[in-house]
Amino acid sequence: MDYAVRTHNLTKTYKGIPVVNKLNINIKKGEIYGFLGQNGAGKTTTLRMMMGLIKASNGEIELFGQSQYSRDIYKRIGSMIEYPGFYPNLTAEENLEIHRRMIGIENKEYIKEALDVSGLDINEVKGKKVKNFSLGMKQRLGIARAMLHKPELLILDEPTNGLDPIGIKEIRETLINLKNNNGITILISSHLLSEIEHLATEIGIIHKGVLYEELDYKELQKRNKKYLKIRVSDDKKACFLLETKLGISDFEVSEKNIVRIYEGYDDSSRIAKTLIQNEVDLHEMAISVDNLEDYFVRLTGGHNHV
Amino acid sequence: MYNVMYCEFLKLKKSYFYLLLLIGICFFPALMCLGWLGQGAYVYWNRYIFQVEQMTYLFSGTILYVLIAAYIYSREFSCGAANTLFSYPVSRAKIFMAKFIIIVLFIFGAIILQLLLTILGGLLLPHEPLTMAIMEEHLKINLLVLLLQCSLLPVAILITLLSRNIIMPIIYGAFVTIVNVCIMGLNLDSVAKYIPTLYPITTLFHSFTTDSQGKMEFVHFTLSNYSISIAAITFIVSMALCIIYYLKTDID
Numbered sequence: 001m002d003y004a005v006r007t008h009n010l011t012k013t014y015k016g017i018p019v020v021n022k023l024n025i026n027i028k029k030g031e032i033y034g035f036l037g038q039n040g041a042g043k044t045t046t047l048r049m050m051m052g053l054i055k056a057s058n059g060e061i062e063l064f065g066q067s068q069y070s071r072d073i074y075k076r077i078g079s080m081i082e083y084p085g086f087y088p089n090l091t092a093e094e095n096l097e098i099h100r101r102m103i104g105i106e107n108k109e110y111i112k113e114a115l116d117v118s119g120l121d122i123n124e125v126k127g128k129k130v131k132n133f134s135l136g137m138k139q140r141l142g143i144a145r146a147m148l149h150k151p152e153l154l155i156l157d158e159p160t161n162g163l164d165p166i167g168i169k170e171i172r173e174t175l176i177n178l179k180n181n182n183g184i185t186i187l188i189s190s191h192l193l194s195e196i197e198h199l200a201t202e203i204g205i206i207h208k209g210v211l212y213e214e215l216d217y218k219e220l221q222k223r224n225k226k227y228l229k230i231r232v233s234d235d236k237k238a239c240f241l242l243e244t245k246l247g248i249s250d251f252e253v254s255e256k257n258i259v260r261i262y263e264g265y266d267d268s269s270r271i272a273k274t275l276i277q278n279e280v281d282l283h284e285m286a287i288s289v290d291n292l293e294d295y296f297v298r299l300t301g302g303h304n305h306v
Numbered sequence: 307m308y309n310v311m312y313c314e315f316l317k318l319k320k321s322y323f324y325l326l327l328l329i330g331i332c333f334f335p336a337l338m339c340l341g342w343l344g345q346g347a348y349v350y351w352n353r354y355i356f357q358v359e360q361m362t363y364l365f366s367g368t369i370l371y372v373l374i375a376a377y378i379y380s381r382e383f384s385c386g387a388a389n390t391l392f393s394y395p396v397s398r399a400k401i402f403m404a405k406f407i408i409i410v411l412f413i414f415g416a417i418i419l420q421l422l423l424t425i426l427g428g429l430l431l432p433h434e435p436l437t438m439a440i441m442e443e444h445l446k447i448n449l450l451v452l453l454l455q456c457s458l459l460p461v462a463i464l465i466t467l468l469s470r471n472i473i474m475p476i477i478y479g480a481f482v483t484i485v486n487v488c489i490m491g492l493n494l495d496s497v498a499k500y501i502p503t504l505y506p507i508t509t510l511f512h513s514f515t516t517d518s519q520g521k522m523e524f525v526h527f528t529l530s531n532y533s534i535s536i537a538a539i540t541f542i543v544s545m546a547l548c549i550i551y552y553l554k555t556d557i558d
Binding site: 045048051052053054055071072073074075077079081082083084085086087088089090094097098099101102103104129145 | 309310312313316317319320321381382385386387388389390391392393394395396397554556557558
């Protein structure tokens with residue numbers, strides 16, 4: 001199997017405290033890898049280590065199958081780590097021109113192509129200094145910069161920050177197209193589960209510096225539980241009835257007056273009848289499947305996102 | 307390397323850097339020209355140029371050169387582009403050296419431009435004939451001063467790298483200027499030879515003598531071996547620290 005990135009026991013400690021702890025991630029070529037974790041989970045630190053911005057305290061990073069590599073390998077990688085910083089006195093094209101030269105790309109056309117792909121309106125940004133850009137425009141320009149040299153691996157840290165819903169959708173489509181048409185491997189980190197859910201083919205869940213799970217999205221869908229979701233007038237009474245009258249014990253109150261029943265839901269009419277007969281109003285009843293958000297909460301025992 | 311250096315120039319495009327630099331360069335030549343014009347004084351070139359050089363190296367030179375160095379090294383940190391800069395397929399050593407060379411070029415350009423502006427200002431006033439020898443002498447002294455200024459640059463760069471902003475280096479520049487002015491004002495020559503920040507100005511002072519008629523003449527002056535050693539050690543130690551720090555530091 002060909003991997004774009006692998007880490008072996010990758011560790012970063014600050015003053016003896018591990019921020020990233022023995023991380024082993026495996027990103028296959030041509031995949032979109034969603035690197036998921038709450039704020040402060042260690043995502044950005046991991047990406048920084050991959051890009052050589054910070055040194056690992058321990059462990060190893062393998063890029064394109066090489067564990068010993070020169071800086072030339074970064075010609076094959078495009079990245080946007082955290083907030084995309086630019087020279088504010090320069091225009092978008094001038095910023096990209098610096099990038100083009102630093103990467104060593106001869107063809108100036110790449111700048112125009114990158115601006116096109118990122119969805120920035122070339123006429124709107126022409127002659128406009130980056131300091132006058134909105135956050136969304138800067139984010140798009142950051143993506144344009146990361147893609148400018150047509151890298152084999154794209155590392156994007158929270159790329160949709162500051163984008164409006166349409167912008168998020170456009171970026172998502174761009175990334176999927178890059179994967180499908182150009183075979184680019186994409187590593188995208190996010191604390192927004194919905195963002196990863198719509199994009200990733202592989203998922204790595206990091207929590208408090210530890211990789212909890214790494215699985216492909218199809219596998220995740222298989223693992224996710226099916227349940228009967230009911231919205232009632234009194235969740236306490238409903239729970240009591242489920243246990244005593246119906247003998248159901250695998251259920252949980254997910255929100256106030258919303259109960260998820262994981263067993264015996266095939267006989268939903270009996271459940272409904274019992275509740276109504278015992279004066280519990282039933283407002284909603286539907287079969288549902290856990291989504292990534294639920295899975296994440298179950299796995300980490302925490303909140304879905306901050 | 308050429309590309310990295312060229313990019314350093316591109317980054318400064320349309321910034322206030324050039325305006326500040328131009329003000330710093332023009333200030334004393336313009337002040338001197340206007341002052342002498344007001345007095346209706348006759349220009350004796352050595353004295354005229356010396357006074358501009360003296361004021362520059364005593365009052366504004368250190369701060370201006372520290373400002374150039376700090377601006378160029380702190381730029382990516384202040385605008386948040388450090389993540390990108392250090393992700394390029396270019397070694398940190400190359401980036402560091404490119405920035406250093408650009409700073410030296412800027413200081414060289416500033417010194418030469420200031421000398422030219424000073425001469426230009428003098429030409430507008432009643433003056434003695436300007437000879438090639440006068441220009442060569444001052445060029446030589448200024449190049450020596452440039453060399454001595456360069457030996458001090460890594461100290462300012464190190465402060466910039468540690469603080470990752472422009473404020474601390476400017477405080478350092480202001481502090482050095484005040485110390486220099488105090489020591490020169492008190493004529494503490496015995497102390498001056500131990501302080502490398504004073505070498506540019508003491509070199510300038512000792513390169514001219516005034517004869518009985520008040521006319522300034524150029525004299526050949528060399529720093530003592532002791533002072534040269536201090537300058538060299540200052541440069542080597544601070545440069546080594548800068549490079550080690552630049553190569554090793556985490557960008558976060």
